[in-house]
Amino acid sequence: MKNLLSIVILTYNEEKNISKCLHSLKTLNANVYIVDSFSNDSTEDIAKSFGVHFVQNKFETHVKQWQFALSLSELNTEWVLGLDADQELTAELAKEIKETLIRQPNENGFYLNRRNYFLNKWIKHGGYYPRYLLKLFRKDCVYLDENEMMDHHFYVRGSTRKLQYDIIENNLKEDLSFWINKHNKYASLQAKEEFNKLEIANGNFFGNQDEKRLFLKKIWNKSPLFIRPFVYFIYRYFIQLGFIDGKKGLIFHFLQAFWYRFLVDAKIYEMRKQENVN
Secondary structure, three states: OOOOEEEEEEEOOOOOOHHHHHHOOHHHOOEEEEEEOOOOOOHHHHHHOOOOEEEEOOOOOHHHHHHHHHOOOOOOOOEEEEEEOOEEEOHHHHHHHHHHHHOOOOOOEEEEEEEEEEOOEEOOOOOOOOOEEEEEEEHHHEEOOOOOOOOOOOEEOOOEEEEEEEEEEOOOOOOHHHHHHHHHHHHHHHHHHHHOOOOOOOOOOOOOHHHHHHHHHHHHHHOOOOOHHHHHHHHHHHHOOHHHHHHHHHHHHHHHHHHHHHHHHHHHHHHHHHHHHO
């Protein structure tokens, strides 16, 4: 797979996660490139013990860090698998990726089904599983949207397809305080993105996963502040059966679907008030 596939991972202080991520990639026998944001823990030592290519670059945004990573001159394979350090492949998915690429597919990108964990519990309901992320793509066909400040998504020109097996996302650093502090920072970025009315694509409800997400995001951005978090939580927790996920599921769906969205709205409200004062 060395001539077909490269794997790129972004890291920052990932000593708790990076080993399980790299272990899951061994059967692919691909070159692995880690782009690190100057970690101050043992991330570098652990990563280099696996024989990966390790480079460092100052972090500005997720999009800019990925653009730097994908521009590395050593990254010269046709296909790239882009991962976060808290993600790992199931054995079935690693085998499926290998067999898919050997067959020389016509598609330019593949969506992987994410199995998301919160406080070590698999969140199966509330619209969180199945949930597909575009992670495997032809390097020459991928692009990112610099207007996405809070997070990043890979987009490809051309056809895409879903793979069958799962990618596991389980951040071992995340206790409740870590999760809340991280999402407070995310809320500031998302509020800034919405407040500045950064242009996003219209999307397509009947398109692929990202086209549908962009369509719904456009509607969300036009919805009234402070009302939309209530509606979204009710939809996620009751209509999409989030309550089946138990106590940890209640904590997750309340924080992710309501608290986080309400915090974003509060920050947008604060920005609008400040703008009026100025």
